[in-house]
Amino acid sequence: MNDLEKLSARIVAVDEALKACQHAMTVERKMSHDKHVNGHLTKAATELTTMKNGLEALHKRAETLGR
Secondary structure, three states: OOHHHHHHHHHHHHHHHHHHHHHHHHHHHHHHOOOOOOHHHHHHHHHHHHHHHHHHHHHHHHHHHOO
8 A cells, every 4th residue: 555545545534534424413402402502513613624635735745645
């Protein structure tokens, strides 16, 4: 497994974690009957989004350089 494949696997894992976090946000908000989402889940989703964007940029750079 080369570096690009490892980066791709990391991107997929972070994307799945982000989808799970968004699902948890929806379910938690509906179950608690709150108008707003829990701040902890919002922070987690923001951090996962930032991580995914960074990994995608790193993947693009590595792909461009041909490594």
